Amino acid sequence: MAHPLHGKRVAVLLTDGFEQVEMTGPKEALEKAGATVKLISAKSGHVHGWNHTTPADKFPVDHTFDSIQMEDYDALLLPGGVVNSDNIRTDDMAQELVRDAARANKIIAVICHGGWLLISADLVRGKRMTSWPSLVDDLKNAGAEWVDEEVVVDGHLISSRKPDDIPAFNNAFIKALGA
Numbered sequence: 224m225a226h227p228l229h230g231k232r233v234a235v236l237l238t239d240g241f242e243q244v245e246m247t248g249p250k251e252a253l254e255k256a257g258a259t260v261k262l263i264s265a266k267s268g269h270v271h272g273w274n275h276t277t278p279a280d281k282f283p284v285d286h287t288f289d290s291i292q293m294e295d296y297d298a299l300l301l302p303g304g305v306v307n308s309d310n311i312r313t314d315d316m317a318q319e320l321v322r323d324a325a326r327a328n329k330i331i332a333v334i335c336h337g338g339w340l341l342i343s344a345d346l347v348r349g350k351r352m353t354s355w356p357s358l359v360d361d362l363k364n365a366g367a368e369w370v371d372e373e374v375v376v377d378g379h380l381i382s383s384r385k386p387d388d389i390p391a392f393n394n395a396f397i398k399a400l401g402a
Contacts, residue, residue, distance in 0.1 A: 226256060226257025227256055227257060227397070227401040228253060228256040228257040228258035228397065228400055228401055229257035229258075230257075231253075231257070231258040231259070231297045231298070231400050231401075232258065232259045232260075232261070232295065232296045232297050232298075233253055233258050233259070233260045233261070233296060233297065233298045233299070233300055233400070234261055234263045234286075234291060234293075234296040234298070234299050234300070234320075235250065235260060235261065235262050235263060235299075235300045235301075235302065236263050236264075236288070236299060236300070236301055236311060236317055236320060236321070236340070237262065237263070237264055237270055237301075237302055237304075237307055237311065238264055238265055238270060238306075238307050238310045238311045238314075239270055239271040239306065239307065239310070240271065240273050240304050240305070240306025240307040240310065241270065241272055241273065241302045241303070241304040241306075241307035241308075242272070242273060242274075242275070242302055242303045242304035242307070242334075242335055242336075242386065243272030243273060243274055243279045243280060243304075244274070244386045244389065245302035245303050245304065245334045245335055245337070245386060245389070246262075246272065246282075246300070246302040247272075248386070248389040248393065249300055249302075249332070249334075249389065249392065249393055249396060250300070252393035252396075252397060253300075253393075253396070253397065253400075256397050256401070258297075258400065260300070261285040261286060261296075262282055262283070262284050262285050262286075263284070263285065263286050263287065263288060263291055263320075264284045264287060264288070265287065265288055265311075265314055265316070265317070266284070266287060267284050267287055268283075268284055269281040269282060269283055269284060270282055270284055272304075273304055273306065273307075288314065288316035288317055288320060289316050291320070292323075293320055293323035293324050293327060293329060294327070296324075296329065297329060297330065297400060298324075298329055298330035298331070298332065298396075298399075298400055299320070299321060299324045299329060299330070299331045299332065300332050300333075300396075301321075301331065301332065301333040301334070301337035301338075301340055301341070302334060302335070302337055303333075303334050303335025303336035303337045303355060304335070304336060305336055307336075308335075308336035308337055308338075308339040308340065309336075309339065311339075311340050312339040312340045312342070312343040313343065317340060318340065318343055318344040319344075321340055321341060321344045321346060322344050322346065325344075325346050325379075328378075328379050329379060330379050330380075330381065330396070330399050330400055331346075331379060331380050331381070332381040332382075332392065332395075332396045332399075333352075333354075333380070333381070333382050333383075334382065334383045334384075334385070334386075334388070334389070334392055335354065335355045335383070335384065335385055335386070336354070336355050336357075336358060337354075338352065338354045338358050338361075338362060338382065339358065339361065341380075342358075342361055342362065342365045345365070347362055347365045347366060347367040348365060348366030348367065349366060349367075349368075350366075350367050350368070350377050350378075350380055351367070351368045351370060351375055351377040352367050352368070352369065352370070352375050352377060352380060352382040353369065353370055353371060353372050353373075353374075353375045353382050353383060353384050354369065354382060354384060355384060355385060356371075356384070371384070372384075373388045373391045373392075374388060374391040374392050374394075374395045376395055376399065379399070381395050381396055381399060
């Protein structure tokens with residue numbers, strides 16, 4: 224089987240309360256395509272996933288925000304989850320990492336509520352993107368063009384609305400990362 228992403232490295236920025244399938248689905252697809260995927264969080268130990276409003280599984284953290292450099296990664300994955308997204312958006316180190324990725328033209332793939340971090344980092348102005356419907360006003364007010372589509376690719380930014388969009392999201396992410 225071909226591994227088009229062999230040698231590619233993806234950082235998943237997340238905190239407790241992330242939507243579990245929005246991390247596990249893309250992570251599995253990226254790894255199956257040959258990429259190395261690392262979970263990056265504010266603190267070491269474990270991060271706790273959620274299935275919508277119900278606590279789910281714990282996952283080991285590979286690195287902390289303050290211990291990585293974006294130059295070591297080819298892309299970022301920002302899963303949603305209301306609790307995760309509300310917490311991570313106020314983390315200065317997480318904001319700086321997404322800004323570093325944007326400055327270096329790295330792929331940033333975001334799903335559901337994950338766009339809040341990009342809004343707080345002032346990275347959506349002039350971008351065409353989608354999200355969970357409750358972020359429409361936030362994204363528009365921050366200068367984005369919001370559209371209701373399964374997956375939207377605008378330059379190095381890939382966005383999707385919800386868990387049902389994960390197959391299309393994964394395909395767009397793998398295609399962009401393999402280009």
